[in-house]
Amino acid sequence: MSEPVAAVLDAMLALIAAPADGSGVRAGTAPGLEGVQVFDGPPLGEVEVGDALALGLSIEDVSAASGEERPGWGGRRTESHVVAGLVQSSTGGVDVAVSRVRAYQLLDALRAVLVANLDLSGTCDWARLVRSTYRPVQTAGGCLVLIEFAIRVDATRFEGA
Numbered sequence: 001m002s003e004p005v006a007a008v009l010d011a012m013l014a015l016i017a018a019p020a021d022g023s024g025v026r027a028g029t030a031p032g033l034e035g036v037q038v039f040d041g042p043p044l045g046e047v048e049v050g051d052a053l054a055l056g057l058s059i060e061d062v063s064a065a066s067g068e069e070r071p072g073w074g075g076r077r078t079e080s081h082v083v084a085g086l087v088q089s090s091t092g093g094v095d096v097a098v099s100r101v102r103a104y105q106l107l108d109a110l111r112a113v114l115v116a117n118l119d120l121s122g123t124c125d126w127a128r129l130v131r132s133t134y135r136p137v138q139t140a141g142g143c144l145v146l147i148e149f150a151i152r153v154d155a156t157r158f159e160g161a
Helices: 004-016 096-116
Strands: 037-040 051-055 065-071 076-089 126-139 142-158
Touching (some): 004 037, 004 051, 004 076, 004 142, 051 096, 076 096, 096 126, 096 142
Parallel strands (some): 037 051
Antiparallel strands (some): 051 076, 065 076, 126 142
């Protein structure tokens, strides 16, 4: 693919989840993410109670992905992109601690996938989790824990060949 963000998102999704079903939902397959609802971008509908992970998700005023390119010598350029995502955990109950622990387990499982696949199947030079934000929410249906995260992706591209 000519756009590195598209290739990186596809590689990340392939490493953590099965292909999407007819409703756009993927089932997590990576260790620690088994059975988690995984979304490529925002969910198409309401997310069920339980665990979910979304990659390439716009969060409030944060873009799904942003990047910059720097031209280099001999048709070589370096690129850096930040991919935004979200982890959610909810049990339908009122114990925030249970959902918080589970949400951080999911984030740690994603981190483990990135550490084991630093170049995301050759789509970049290095991808790593660089930022996360914890947000507990109380709703009529119980508590919900959201962790917004950012993955920085660095790549070197060669043009014209």
